[in-house]
Amino acid sequence: MTDTPILHVDMDAFYASVATRGRPDLVGQPVIVGGGSRGVVLSANYLARDHGVRSALPMTRARRLCPDAVVIAPDFELFGTVSASVMEVFREVTPVVEAISLDEAFLDVSGSTRRLGPPELIAERLRSTIHDEQQITCSVGVAATVAVAKLASKRAKPDGVVVVPPTEVTSFLHPLDVGELWGVGEKTQAMLHRLGLVTVGDVAHTPLRTLQRAVGDHLGRQLHHLAWGTDRTDLSPQAGPHDPERSMGADETFARDTDDRDVVVRELLRLSDRVGRRMRVAGVAGRTVTLKLRFADFTTLTRSRTLPEPTDVTVEIHRAVTRLHDSLGLTRSRVRLVGVRVEGLVPRASVQRQLVLGEPECGWAEADRAVDRAARRFGAAAVRPASLV
Known part of the structure; x- marks a missing residue:
């Protein structure tokens, strides 16, 4: 069992990165994603951030701070689509994913290390896959608890990984300003500073009862756990507004670009098998099949x-x-990545399959379930389509 099973994955300048990918004309330029002159900044790339531009800043002030910035209107449908794809990558690593926004999530990889290696290797795998498939970067914090992992990902930015082993938690946390603790806003930070509690170490070494008398029982206990890195370790997977469980899919990037139809079709079979198996495990079925x-x-x-x-x-x-x-009629088009997705998911139990005259009593659906039973008992590679062997 690993001692750092929690990953916090945070996309780097997500909205700005998505809005500018495939735009070589914007390389080296500050970019702001936001509304009109009366709107606010949704996101900014790091060049704009160097000028003091931050999310939620009024656009008029952002333009004054960085007059040379290129302003791009937000495309929320695109952001949602990319977010769903990223969350799908997470769920291919582990089913225990707690998404806290479109561009960040916690993952518990304790059940994935035997298959994929130690958490830091899984973190690098995620970064590589997301960069290759979505052309954007992310930063990953690896730790034993949720709040420490989130602080570690902040230290990893941009485009890096920071691992905080349990033996190094206090040396990592205690020099930080209390305002860096997750959930400590400006008002709480100011109150703690007035009490002489400037660093996380100051909070940690204040007796719990003294801290509770100063800030209240609940907040005092919460701060105590945060300061010692003993906050929660359990995640709460839940559906979000763009939850990919409304659809299920999988992508694969070829080691080399290919224009060989047989290679592409064989990979489509592998991905269809993966998606179908996930759907059967979840007890869902879908009508719309999408090729990427x-x-x-x-x-x-x-x-x-x-x-x-x-x-x-x-x-x-x-x-x-x-x-x-x-149907695309591709000729000599070299393919880098293929993807399969099934959308419009409904509970499998609600589907009444139309019988066809002369159809055998047992068909491909029953064969899939037999393969699933064999895979559960003997491993996923026990039974596969012949063309994939």
């Missing part, structure tokens, strides 16, 4: 097909995405 292709020049396109009825059957998902691929 990213080409060598990073151009990305998606195509969707709505089926007559919801499905969780691997063969049916694969057949749909293969037809979508072939």
Whole structure:
């Protein structure tokens, strides 16, 4: 069992990074994502931040601070789509994901280390996958508890990983200003400073009862745990406004770009199998199947097909995405990444499958479930489609 199972993954300048990806003309320029002259800053890249621009700052003030900045209007649909893809990457690593916003989440990887290696290696894997698939960067904090992991990711910015082992928690926390603790706002920081508690170490070495008399029982106890790095370790996975469990999907980047249809179709089968298995485990089925292709020049396109009825059957998902691929009529187009997604998920129990005259009593759906049972008993590689062996 690892002693640092909690990861906090925070996308770097998420809205600005998404808005500017694929825009080489904006490289080296300060960028602000926000509304009109009466609006506020949603995000800014690091060049704009160097001029003092921050999120929630009025646009008029942001323009005064950084008059040369390029201002881009927010595309919330795009942000939601990218966020859903990122959260899907997280859930491919571990099912224990607590998303706290579109651009950050906590992950408990204690159940994934045997398969994927130690937490710091998982953190690097996540950074590499997200950068390759979404062309944006993230920073990861690795620790034993939620609040320490969040502070570690802040220290990792931009585009890095910081690991805080349990033996180094106090040396990491105690020199910090109390205002850096998660949940301590400006008013609480000012109050603690007035009491002479300037650093986290000052709070840590104040007796708990003294701290509670000064700031109240609940806040005092909370500050005590934060200061010693003994805050919560359990996560609460929950659905958010862009929760990817409204759809399920998987992407894969080829080691080398390819224009070989057989290679692409074989990978689509692997991804269809992965998505179908996840759907069956979750007890859901979906009608809309989506194909994603990213080409060598990073151009990305998606195509969707709505089926007559919801499905969780691997063969049916694969057949749909293969037809979508072939309908594009690609010739000599080198593919970098492929993805499969099934949307419009509903509980599998609510789906009444239409019987077809002459159809065998047991078909692909039953075969999938038999394979799933074998995989649970003998491992995921025990039974696979022949073309993937």
